[in-house]
Ligand SMILES: Cc1ncc(C[n+]2csc(CCOP(=O)(O)OP(=O)(O)O)c2C)c(N)n1
């Protein structure tokens with residue numbers, strides 16, 4: 001199972017390595033992790049995508065909470081959340097294939113951000129499934145390079161039950 | 163008034179109630195030691211002979227006294243030498259604050275002389291750690307370090323002190339209190355869970371208390387003993403919990419786990435409700451998880467939420483300080499006490515366990531050689547009335563010391579459980595003796611382990627600490643040899659300790675008393691003489707070389723698959 005965790009941390013030196021060290025030291029997976037400032041000075045926000053069974057996720061959450069620099073951990077499994085990731089992807093697209101690639105880009109509402117005689121670079125935003133679908137479809141043209149932000153997430157204001 | 167960083171450190175230590183520092187100097191902390199020289203009346207500094215031993219000594223001091231142990235070492239090799247001690251304390255949740263020197267802040271990251279990233283190195287084996295970059299943060303960080311070390315699930319905290327922070331000047335402000343938005347241990351038990359626990363206990367036919375080190379560190383021993391006695395619930399313990407319940411009591415059924423008592427391991431297998439108090443269900447305790455307490459509903463009391471459901475699935479989790487939780491549970495039970503005739507309904511259960519205890523007591527075969535178990539029994543008989551502190555090294559002798567000595571009070575058994583650190587016992591005994599000058603402190607050692615920190619005999623003699631070291635000398639790394647005998651066709655690769663020093667001469671060289679015991683008839687008289695001495699003593703007891711520790715649950719087997727004598 002794939003889980004997205006939102007983690008608020010004290011923004012002090014070493015905090016990223018505390019979190020990363022926890023995952024590596026205990027053999028937990030990190031699929032993606034991103035960190036950025038928040039509006040509150042001294043507090044950073046991390047979104048961590050991980051996987052495991054329910055018991056492992058429970059351990060991950062508890063272990064994160066146990067870190068002295070972690071302020072708050074939210075498990076988006078339990079809450080309705082908006083999830084997005086951005087990807088830059090450079091695909092082989094010479095004259096014979098450019099049209100096809102652009103059609104796919106259009107369907108997935110990708111932006112063309114760079115173009116050359118031989119390739120196209122697309123910007124794609126979407127949830128995990130959409131990013132996966134784009135990669136799958138473009139694979140057969142030949143993907144030269146790709147960069148992903150990792151998942152970001154935010155709780156929906158209207159929750160399913162409330 | 164402006165103080166130097168070193169002076170601020172002194173002020174903070176005094177305010178934290180520190181009276182003893184185990185230390186070893188070096189370039190990065192020379193100013194701190196210089197300052198310490200002017201505070202020896204309040205902050206007595208013990209010069210150890212190796213930084214690892216310094217941390218173990220602080221750890222022994224902490225385990226024996228319940229206070230935070232303090233250690234101060236230099237940068238680079240001083241700091242890396244301390245790591246084993248820190249990891250040992252971390253695994254057993256022992257409160258320590260370890261100060262390390264560091265190169266000046268402007269040199270950090272430049273591969274300066276004696277620079278290591280000790281904060282990076284110790285991140286996974288400290289509860290938390292700090293690099294002080296600005297003298298204005300110094301007192302606040304030290305305050306937090308002590309607070310973190312002793313509260314919640316205790317543990318070691320490291321504070322890295324760059325040289326320029328120690329020599330620079332700043333205003334000393336002692337923070338009125340510690341507030342950390344990201345650290346809030348849960349002390350009070352949840353009443354709903356306590357009620358569910360009580361419900362299970364009222365219904366139980368075969369309840370069992372399994373206590374761990376949390377009982378010792380939260381000072382829950384008294385309330386737990388009262389509860390067990392009032393409701394006639396039998397008690398077993400992990401290695402770390404020894405002393406939390408009197409080992410002489412009729413409700414005591416022994417230590418559980420790999421070298422646990424038959425009665426204790428059987429009790430875990432047969433219980434219908436298991437109340438685990440302050441134990442993390444380590445693999446040495448549970449054996450094969452799927453076979454552990456398989457007839458039992460489990461109530462798990464622990465202050466650390468990560469301990470709960472980490473290894474064992476639990477029916478009633480209680481995240482709380484063990485003492486608070488036991489007090490709370492006793493209150494809830496008191497309200498329901500009338501619903502059950504406790505002594506009567508537990509009578510058969512207790513009688514059954516008693517049959518295991520009588521039918522399969524700890525045993526060994528006497529044959530005229532000195533048996534190691536016999537040595538522990540003899541020591542026990544000689545000191546049982548005077549509340550001795552027993553420190554151990556790691557190996558077979560440690561297990562015999564756990565099995566054959568009956569601990570009756572908390573903080574009287576100092577042993578490296580989680581990390582199993584050879585070299586722990588001697589310095590821990592030293593720290594324990596400093597914390598408890600009036601108690602008799604005995605180190606039960608193996609001939610292998612004692613050589614890992616034997617330099618500390620110098621510290622012991624120099625400080626006139628009357629520590630008694632009893633070496634169960636089998637001329638083997640016995641515990642490993644036992645595994646080789648049982649599981650590797652007696653291929654004793656690298657376990658015979660050939661080329662051993664003469665421990666009596668070693669005692670003499672350090673200025674301690676030395677005795678050697680080779681004949682059974684001399685055992686008790688010589689031990690008696692050794693234990694009565696006011697001086698540090700080393701006793702080299704030549705024991706049967708190939709004795710094994712039994713019962714034994716082979717690694718990966720269930721607790722009922724015990725190998726017996
Ligand atoms: C620092 C360290 N190195 C290695 C080990 C592995 N080990 C566990 S017990 C043991 C043998 C201990 O020998 P000794 O101190 O003579 O005790 P005995 O088992 O003979 O009583 C060894 C090598 C360890 N626990 N700690």
Ligand SMILES: [Mg+2]
Pocket residue numbers: 557608609610634635636637638639640
């Ligand atoms: Mg030995």
